Amino acid sequence: MAASPVSPVRVLRSPVFFSVAAAVVIGALFLIGTGADPVAAYRAVITGSLGSAGIGSTLTTGTSVLGMALALAIPLRAGLINLGGDGQLVLGGISAAAVGLYSPLPAPLTTVLAVLAAMAAGALYAALAALCDIRFGVPLLVSSLLLSYPASSLASYLVRYPLKEPGSSLPQTRRLPDGVELPAFGTSTVTVGLVLVALAAVAYHVVDSRTAVGYEMRMTGLNPRFSAYAGVARGPQTLRLMAVSGALAGLVGAVGVLSFPYRFLDGSLTAPGYTWTGLTAALLAAAAPLGTVLASFFFAVLQVGGLSMERTTEVPRELTQVLQAIVIVFLAARLRITWRPKKRRDAAEQLTTEKAEAA
Amino acid sequence: MTPPRPEPADDAHGAHDAPVSVELTGITKEFPGTLANDRVDLTVRRGEIHALMGENGAGKSTLMSILYGMLRPDAGTVRVDGREVAFASPGDAMAAGLGMVHQSFKLFDSLTVAENVVYRAEPRRYGLVDRAAARRRVTELAAAHGLSVDPDARVGDLPVGVRQRVEILKLLHRGARTLILDEPTAVLTPAEADALFGVLRSLTDEGRTVILVTHKLREVLEGSDNVTVLRDGRVVARLRTADTTADEIASAMTGRAVELDRVHAPGSPGDEVLTVSGLATDGVRDAGLTVRAGEIVGIAGVAGNGQSELVEALAGLRAVTAGRVTLSGHDITHASAARRRLAGLAYVPEDRHAVGTAPAASVADNLAMGHHRTALSRKGVLAPKAVREHARALIGRFGVKASSPQVAASALSGGNLQKLLIGRELAHEAPLLLVEQPTRGVDIGAVQHIHDQLIAYRDAGHAVLLVSAELSEIRGLADRVLVMYEGRIVASYPKNEADERTLGLAMAGAAPDPAPSARKGA
Numbered sequence: 001m002a003a004s005p006v007s008p009v010r011v012l013r014s015p016v017f018f019s020v021a022a023a024v025v026i027g028a029l030f031l032i033g034t035g036a037d038p039v040a041a042y043r044a045v046i047t048g049s050l051g052s053a054g055i056g057s058t059l060t061t062g063t064s065v066l067g068m069a070l071a072l073a074i075p076l077r078a079g080l081i082n083l084g085g086d087g088q089l090v091l092g093g094i095s096a097a098a099v100g101l102y103s104p105l106p107a108p109l110t111t112v113l114a115v116l117a118a119m120a121a122g123a124l125y126a127a128l129a130a131l132c133d134i135r136f137g138v139p140l141l142v143s144s145l146l147l148s149y150p151a152s153s154l155a156s157y158l159v160r161y162p163l164k165e166p167g168s169s170l171p172q173t174r175r176l177p178d179g180v181e182l183p184a185f186g187t188s189t190v191t192v193g194l195v196l197v198a199l200a201a202v203a204y205h206v207v208d209s210r211t212a213v214g215y216e217m218r219m220t221g222l223n224p225r226f227s228a229y230a231g232v233a234r235g236p237q238t239l240r241l242m243a244v245s246g247a248l249a250g251l252v253g254a255v256g257v258l259s260f261p262y263r264f265l266d267g268s269l270t271a272p273g274y275t276w277t278g279l280t281a282a283l284l285a286a287a288a289p290l291g292t293v294l295a296s297f298f299f300a301v302l303q304v305g306g307l308s309m310e311r312t313t314e315v316p317r318e319l320t321q322v323l324q325a326i327v328i329v330f331l332a333a334r335l336r337i338t339w340r341p342k343k344r345r346d347a348a349e350q351l352t353t354e355k356a357e358a359a
Numbered sequence: 360m361t362p363p364r365p366e367p368a369d370d371a372h373g374a375h376d377a378p379v380s381v382e383l384t385g386i387t388k389e390f391p392g393t394l395a396n397d398r399v400d401l402t403v404r405r406g407e408i409h410a411l412m413g414e415n416g417a418g419k420s421t422l423m424s425i426l427y428g429m430l431r432p433d434a435g436t437v438r439v440d441g442r443e444v445a446f447a448s449p450g451d452a453m454a455a456g457l458g459m460v461h462q463s464f465k466l467f468d469s470l471t472v473a474e475n476v477v478y479r480a481e482p483r484r485y486g487l488v489d490r491a492a493a494r495r496r497v498t499e500l501a502a503a504h505g506l507s508v509d510p511d512a513r514v515g516d517l518p519v520g521v522r523q524r525v526e527i528l529k530l531l532h533r534g535a536r537t538l539i540l541d542e543p544t545a546v547l548t549p550a551e552a553d554a555l556f557g558v559l560r561s562l563t564d565e566g567r568t569v570i571l572v573t574h575k576l577r578e579v580l581e582g583s584d585n586v587t588v589l590r591d592g593r594v595v596a597r598l599r600t601a602d603t604t605a606d607e608i609a610s611a612m613t614g615r616a617v618e619l620d621r622v623h624a625p626g627s628p629g630d631e632v633l634t635v636s637g638l639a640t641d642g643v644r645d646a647g648l649t650v651r652a653g654e655i656v657g658i659a660g661v662a663g664n665g666q667s668e669l670v671e672a673l674a675g676l677r678a679v680t681a682g683r684v685t686l687s688g689h690d691i692t693h694a695s696a697a698r699r700r701l702a703g704l705a706y707v708p709e710d711r712h713a714v715g716t717a718p719a720a721s722v723a724d725n726l727a728m729g730h731h732r733t734a735l736s737r738k739g740v741l742a743p744k745a746v747r748e749h750a751r752a753l754i755g756r757f758g759v760k761a762s763s764p765q766v767a768a769s770a771l772s773g774g775n776l777q778k779l780l781i782g783r784e785l786a787h788e789a790p791l792l793l794v795e796q797p798t799r800g801v802d803i804g805a806v807q808h809i810h811d812q813l814i815a816y817r818d819a820g821h822a823v824l825l826v827s828a829e830l831s832e833i834r835g836l837a838d839r840v841l842v843m844y845e846g847r848i849v850a851s852y853p854k855n856e857a858d859e860r861t862l863g864l865a866m867a868g869a870a871p872d873p874a875p876s877a878r879k880g881a
Binding site: 213228 | 675699715717719720724727728732741
């Protein structure tokens with residue numbers, strides 16, 4: 001029921017499509033205004049990200065964006081916003097690196113263990129933010145965001161002192177031992193990480209549309225008082241969803257460490273902004289599973305295509321960030337329109353009631 | 360002190376030769392798929408109390424929204440005091456001497472009465488708000504119109520009846536000559552309602568005009584001069600109150616003869632299902648009651664006297680600070696909402712939009728709630744098909760009008776949403792049903808249907824605890840009536856002793872005997 005049948009007309013009239021189309025048009029106006037050729041620029045974005053040279057890079061970026069988007073979409077489905085993605089991501093990365101470097105097990109097992117450790121670290125840390133909300137009344141938005149900073153600092157410390165690569169001038173760990181890595185597809189940079197994230201997306205879709213847990217999650221998102229009234233225990237639900245969210249963020253951290261550069265380098269996991277791109281994608285899709293996948297792919301295309309556009313045309317890649325921002329502004333404007341002043345809304349509600357009744 | 364009179368009325372009660380205050384001619388308003396108003400004519404003369412009646416969806420709100428500048432008509436004209444007007448906003452309407460008291464009050468709880476009354480029309484001195492003048496103005500207006508209020512009281516601390524006075528003072532402060540009141544007595548005791556009508560009458564005596572949007576027949580008959588009845592967007596009756604009857608108005612509203620205020624035969628109670636003793640929670644003190652199988656126990660009381668809190672505590676949505684609650688022999692005093700449901704409790708909450716449903720979710724999803732872990736799922740798997748079939752079954756069984764189980768619940772009318780909610784909860788077949796305001800905002804046809812369902816549920820041997828602000832509903836359904844006042848259960852009456860006067864007195868805190876018999880929950 002989550003994936004209700006999609007008719008072409010509904011897609012065209014949907015605010016998401018409108019926001020994206022408006023961003024493309026406004027972006028084109030920007031380009032024309034600066035004397036650039038919008039067609040060439042957009043073509044460069046498309047060929048650079050989806051052409052044979054760029055698709056690998058897009059899928060690699062897409063892995064991380066989708067991973068973070070799922071991490072943020074799952075709690076968002078129940079109306080919870082996890083702003084601590086960066087911290088959970090970094091803790092996952094540093095845990096994976098530590099396990100990868102020090103595990104005595106054979107390489108394949110160490111890799112598996114590193115992934116699990118990263119997910120556990122992310123999950124526990126996100127659960128801590130959830131506990132702050134449930135036990136001490138610190139809003140999740142605040143607790144998750146604020147807990148993110150000490151996590152990043154802890155990882156920075158570890159990578160500068162106890163785990164630092166001897167002799168290196170960079171704040172980074174040693175390279176992971178041979179074989180401690182996620183298998184890649186052929187010679188590309190695309191790893192099994194993509195499969196793991198895709199499986200997570202499938203699992204999310206199935207849980208969302210076909211299980212009691214997913215049903216409770218959706219209902220809580222649509223009306224938390226309704227689900228509480230019917231006996232859904234809000235605290236445990238928040239805790240579980242945040243743990244899953246943190247585990248996925250941790251997984252993205254592990255993917256970033258167990259593939260190129262095969263080590264933990266301070267700042268390298270958060271610098272590309274996967275957390276915020278992922279949050280944007282989740283919001284764009286209103287946390288629906290299929291939509292989150294599509295939106296993540298869209299943003300991966302923008303991110304990778306923007307780089308290539310900068311290389312092949314005079315247009316700076318910031319254009320793609322402008323596009324991303326415009327999409328968000330339009331979506332936010334849609335939300336604003338929904339939250340009309342109360343008086344008008346009351347009148348409108350009465351009217352809808354009357355309409356429906358008279359019909 | 361003489362009240363400031365805008366203009367003496369020609370005739371106190373809006374005789375046919377009084378000047379026309381508001382005249383709507385040929386008002387038509389179409390929404391996609393619905394003709395909400397179809398060539399509606401409404402003439403309200405100065406100095407009368409004019410009741411506008413109709414079921415939900417008859418077009419009353421649309422018509423008043425057009426008059427008050429919130430909507431533009433597709434066709435037709437609006438005249439106020441003889442001048443044709445086209446209001447672009449409620450502000451324009453206010454400037455033309457109209458004023459509206461909405462059903463949900465538009466007041467700032469944290470501000471004082473005086474601040475609320477003068478808001479956006481503040482008396483000024485040296486460009487600053489003149490608080491002293493504001494207080495004087497409120498005191499004068501209050502005294503002139505018999506609306507006693509303390510100008511310095513914080514609105515949030517005031518009972519509902521007094522807040523309503525503040526709303527009326529607000530309009531008078533702005534010089535409103537025509538007052539529109541939307542369901543003004545929904546939250547009042549019978550005595551408060553009588554007092555309100557006294558005030559309204561004094562306002563019309565000094566030449567103002569009152570339009571009363573309501574569905575309560577009794578007060579229309581007692582308090583109005585003329586009645587206009589809408590059905591399906593059209594005017595179906597224009598009646599002089601003095602020459603009409605409740606039956607005539609009701610059949611005009613529904614288009615058929617309706618049996619009003621049916622009193623159902625009493626049930627045959629069996630074992631105790633719910634036992635509450637010494638229960639305390641926020642807003643409730645020392646509440647004791649029992650509900651037996653095959654029995655409906657009604658709780659009467661003015662809104663805000665602890666009924667909602669009591670029911671929420673029983674449903675597990677509010678912490679219990681003292682006392683004991685047992686359900687079919689299990690102690691559920693501190694059980695979670697989920698455990699209570701497992702122990703055999705179903706609950707129809709007062710606020711169907713904010714609590715009882717998720718309006719944005721589909722009808723099917725709304726009907727699945729509570730059944731999603733039991734009948735509908737196997738090992739946690741909830742098949743969409745099972746959810747749809749469950750929805751179809753309940754839609755059919757409870758006569759919910761929905762084009763498909765997949766439409767959003769927000770597309771349903773109030774009455775249909777209520778049927779959905781009640782159907783879903785009845786389908787649990789739980790030994791105890793808690794039900795609050797089962798027919799609030801529901802049209803007369805649906806009311807009967809809902810009442811019949813509740814009686815059938817009782818007769819099937821279930822216990823029902825009913826909270827309602829409608830005395831006629833309580834008297835019609837309940838086998839025993841408890842009255843709550845200021846957080847306590849102050850009286851208990853068997854069905855045959857629960858007449859309106861007795862209940863009204865108890866609801867106002869004047870119960871003859873805050874009896875030990877009530878404590879026992881006899």
